[in-house]
Amino acid sequence: xxxxxxxxxxxxxxxxxxxxxxxxxxxxxxxxxxxxxxxxxxxxxxxxxxxxxxxxxxxxxxxxxxxxxxxxxxxxxxxxxxxxxxxxxxxxxxxxxxxxxxxxxxxxxxxxxxxxxxxxxxxxxxxxxxxxxxxxxxxxxxxxxxxxxxxxxxxxxxxxxxxxxxxxxxxxxxxxxxxxxxxxxxxxxxxxxxxxxxxxxxxxxxxxxxxxxxxxxxxxxxxxxxxxxxxxxxxxxxxxxxxxxxxxxxxxxxxxxxxxxxxxxxxxxxxxxxxxxxxxxxxxxxxxxxxxxxxxxxxxxx
Amino acid sequence: xxxxxxxxxxxxxxxxxxxxxxxxxxxxxxxxxxxxxxxxxxxxxxxxxxxxxxxxxxxxxxxxxxxxxxxxxxxxxxxxxxxxxxxxxxxxxxxxxxxxxxxxxxxxxxxxxxxxxxxxxxxxxxxxxxxxxxxxxxxxxxxxxxxxxxxxxxxxxxxxxxxxxxxxxxxxxxxxxxxxxxxxxxxxxxxxxxxxxxxxxxxxxxx
Ligand code: SF4
Numbered sequence: 001x002x003x004x005x006x007x008x009x010x011x012x013x014x015x016x017x018x019x020x021x022x023x024x025x026x027x028x029x030x031x032x033x034x035x036x037x038x039x040x041x042x043x044x045x046x047x048x049x050x051x052x053x054x055x056x057x058x059x060x061x062x063x064x065x066x067x068x069x070x071x072x073x074x075x076x077x078x079x080x081x082x083x084x085x086x087x088x089x090x091x092x093x094x095x096x097x098x099x100x101x102x103x104x105x106x107x108x109x110x111x112x113x114x115x116x117x118x119x120x121x122x123x124x125x126x127x128x129x130x131x132x133x134x135x136x137x138x139x140x141x142x143x144x145x146x147x148x149x150x151x152x153x154x155x156x157x158x159x160x161x162x163x164x165x166x167x168x169x170x171x172x173x174x175x176x177x178x179x180x181x182x183x184x185x186x187x188x189x190x191x192x193x194x195x196x197x198x199x200x201x202x203x204x205x206x207x208x209x210x211x212x213x214x215x216x217x218x219x220x221x222x223x224x225x226x227x228x229x230x231x232x233x234x235x236x237x238x239x240x241x242x243x244x245x246x247x248x249x250x251x252x253x254x255x256x257x258x259x260x261x262x263x264x265x266x267x268x269x270x271x272x273x274x275x276x277x278x279x280x281x282x283x284x285x286x287x288x289x290x291x292x293x294x295x296x297x298x299x300x301x302x
Numbered sequence: 303x304x305x306x307x308x309x310x311x312x313x314x315x316x317x318x319x320x321x322x323x324x325x326x327x328x329x330x331x332x333x334x335x336x337x338x339x340x341x342x343x344x345x346x347x348x349x350x351x352x353x354x355x356x357x358x359x360x361x362x363x364x365x366x367x368x369x370x371x372x373x374x375x376x377x378x379x380x381x382x383x384x385x386x387x388x389x390x391x392x393x394x395x396x397x398x399x400x401x402x403x404x405x406x407x408x409x410x411x412x413x414x415x416x417x418x419x420x421x422x423x424x425x426x427x428x429x430x431x432x433x434x435x436x437x438x439x440x441x442x443x444x445x446x447x448x449x450x451x452x453x454x455x456x457x458x459x460x461x462x463x464x465x466x467x468x469x470x471x472x473x474x475x476x477x478x479x480x481x482x483x484x485x486x487x488x489x490x491x492x493x494x495x496x497x498x499x500x501x502x503x504x505x506x507x508x509x
Contacts, residue, residue, distance in 0.1 A: 041321065041323075041426070041467065044323070044426050044427065044465075045426055045427040046427060047427065048426050048427030048428065048429050048432070048465075049427035049428040049429075051429075051432065052427065052428045052429050052430065052431050052432060053428075055431035055432060056376075056431050059431065061375065061376055061430070061431040061434070062364065062375070062376040062378075062430060062431070063428070064376075064378050064428050064430060065361075065362070065363060065364050065375075065376035065377055065378035065430040066362070066378060066380065104364055104366050104375045107362065107364045107376075107452060108450060108451065108452060109362075109452060116336070118450040118452070118453070120450060150380075150381075151381055151404070154381075154384075155381070160504070162504060162505065163505040163507075165505055166504050166505050168497075169496075169497060169498045169499060169502055170502075170504055170505075172493075172496045172497070172498055173493065173496075173498050173502060173504075174504075176489075176492060176493070176496065180485055180486075180489070184405075184478060184482055185383060185405040185406040185424075185469070185478040185482075186404065186405055186424075187381060187383065187405050189428070233496060234496075237492050237495065237496050240488060240491075240492050240495075241485045241488060241492065242481070242484055242485050242488055243481070243485055245427070246425075246426070246427060247405070247478060247481070248481075249481060249484075278428070279428065
């Protein structure tokens with residue numbers, strides 16, 4: 001049985017590490033982009049961002065001050081047992097979020113949508129967002145904390161209900177236009193990771209886009225070769241826009257374009273886009289059945 | 303790289319070129335949506351001398367209190383384009399010659415900046431940790447209890463603060479609008495390569 005305080009600790013440390021460290025695959029991809037860019041301003045954007053991540057790692061500062069929406073993706077196994085049952089996970093996520101906020105690892109950013117009142121601890125209806133996924137074989141728990149920045153969520157979210165006749169051309173047109181809009185003036189802090197969901201219902205479609213953007217390591221592609229082909233075509237196209245880091249003149253508007261699909265209604269073709277910003281914040285806590293925790297910035301291949 | 307003294311003189315503002323990288327030194331005030339909305343809709347704004355403290359930094363910093371002192375944990379500029387509805391009014395109301403933020407602002411704010419002889423500076427990369435070290439002193443805070451640490455107004459004294467680059471110059475030209483036009487011009491070719499037929503439109507179901 002995994003103790004409740006172990007879960008809370010794992011969530012707290014994962015979100016703290018997520019807010020203060022840059023995952024290694026993201027850093028390597030930004031470094032490659034830096035070597036490739038030619039425009040001095042495009043280069044400067046990346047140099048400064050990488051230095052900023054170094055400073056944050058050394059001084060316990062933040063990779064970016066907008067720690068945004070606190071989110072946890074929790075993968076559970078067939079025989080995972082948690083003290084207090086799975087219901088306790090929500091309370092653990094709230095405690096972890098409140099503690100990380102009190103210690104200045106998360107900025108108090110979540111407010112009531114109508115009164116705009118800020119409780120100061122990033123907690124309220126629906127937040128922190130926690131998604132529980134039962135897809136493991138063991139008795140452990142994998143927690144991915146992803147504090148998702150405002151810029152990428154606010155300016156990088158698009159949805160369109162298309163129709164079967166709109167076809168692949170429609171999907172491509174929609175995605176490339178979204179990328180151009182999202183990257184204008186550096187709104188989503190490019191180079192972005194673009195998640196695209198195709199199919200399902202509206203919420204499922206957007207969930208696919210979000211998880212494709214947040215939870216897939218750089219360099220991994222969709223297992224279905226047809227989907228992977230679309231990813232590559234769109235990636236190549238995005239590099240021709242002439243938009244680079246932070247919306248400058250350059251090549252790297254995107255670090256990756258990750259598609260995912262779900263079957264959908266025979267009359268429908270829903271497409272959703274959700275962007276992740278260049279800091280690519282997420283950190284993983286893996287807990288085994290005995291409660292031992294292991295932290296890493298490396299995602300398992302999706 | 304030039305370091306510009308705050309408050310920025312009209313001559314300095316006019317000498318800045320689109321795309322030029324600069325740092326600034328002197329006093330500035332912070333704010334986000336709430337400052338804009340309250341100043342324009344309710345005529346409530348921080349009681350400061352806007353002639354001396356004339357640089358508006360769009361930011362919601364992470365601040366930590368140590369006894370009576372406030373420490374900047376991180377201050378990453380926030381997206382200015384969100385404030386476009388109120389931007390021009392705020393620039394005219396306080397005669398602001400320096401705006402610093404993220405992204406850009408729209409044509410109405412650019413017009414107001416042209417009128418007062420001001421510029422809009424935008425961030426280079428992510429630099430919140432370097433910027434916090436360039437805040438030499440936190441002088442004051444307004445509306446902390448009402449608006450909280452993120453939305454309230456802080457008065458910072460900064461030294462060689464930046465670098466930022468000129469995204470809107472004192473003649474109202476916008477670096478990003480120029481670049482967007484270039485990207486739009488490339489779209490037909492990109493779409494053709496993706497196999498999107500010329501003149502393609504999505505299925506329209508709303509009459
Ligand atoms: S979108 Fe930009 S400003 Fe917002 S969290 Fe991401 S990197 Fe930071």
